[in-house]
């Protein structure tokens with residue numbers, strides 16, 4: 038077995054003072070894509086934010102391409118009311134180092150600058166790549182023809198689906214070695230949702246490993262090799278794509294017969 042690209046060991050975290058997830062251990066093998074499926078509010082996004090260093094882990098380790106991303110030491114985070122320089126230097130992880138290493142997180146709810154145009158947004162998206170080769174503007178335009186039509190429009194005039202396309206494009210331009218997509222299809226109309234799913238599938242077909250969180254089981258099934266069930270801040274199951282049940286069966290596994 039080659040070393041995994043991402044190796045998460047007994048990771049715990051949350052928002053001080055509330056712990057959200059505990060003892061998460063999982064690996065992503067080279068070339069593999071995984072899905073995480075679980076109920077709303079159980080901590081999936083918090084786990085991903087911890088992976089990308091947006092919030093600090095409380096315990097555990099994160100290895101990416103055989104490098105440990107977290108510093109050892111005192112629990113960092115914003116536990117102190119006076120958020121100051123000290124608190125920053127005590128942090129265990131630095132999100133820009135994570136992105137530069139190629140672990141790229143497309144956040145839930147596509148957080149973009151509303152006053153920038155699509156072109157402006159994507160023209161700065163390659164900076165996280167630090168010289169590594171990410172997707173080019175021409176390639177993301179080809180992936181999302183709809184964006185080419187909206188090129189000079191400000192983000193705030195785009196639809197939710199178009200914003201999601203910009204977010205995914207920005208991620209691809211950051212030269213990911215592993216791309217994290219947190220609920221990319223949430224709240225989209227069927228047509229634009231299909232466009233986005235097709236695009237993610239063609240990204241997958243380039244061989245790029247993906248961590249995908251999504252509520253759409255049929256979509257997950259197209260993209261991932263392994264599915265992790267996530268329940269009350271813990272991994273509660275692991276199955277291969279072949280073993281994956283349908284949506285209703287998953288609901289029974291997570292909530293029991295009478296949900």
Ligand SMILES: Nc1ncnc2c1ncn2[C@@H]1O[C@H](COP(=O)(O)OP(=O)(O)OP(=O)(O)O)[C@@H](O)[C@H]1O
Pocket residue numbers: 052057075076077078079080081082083084145220
């Ligand atoms: N910035 C924050 N500060 C404090 N608590 C938060 C913050 N963001 C989320 N939470 C809480 O952490 C818990 C886990 O939320 P999280 O967003 O990680 O869940 P999720 O599984 O991604 O849910 P969803 O399916 O709705 O995206 C929830 O109880 C939520 O209210």
Ligand SMILES: [Mg+2]
Pocket residue numbers: 081082083145219220
């Ligand atoms: Mg979430």
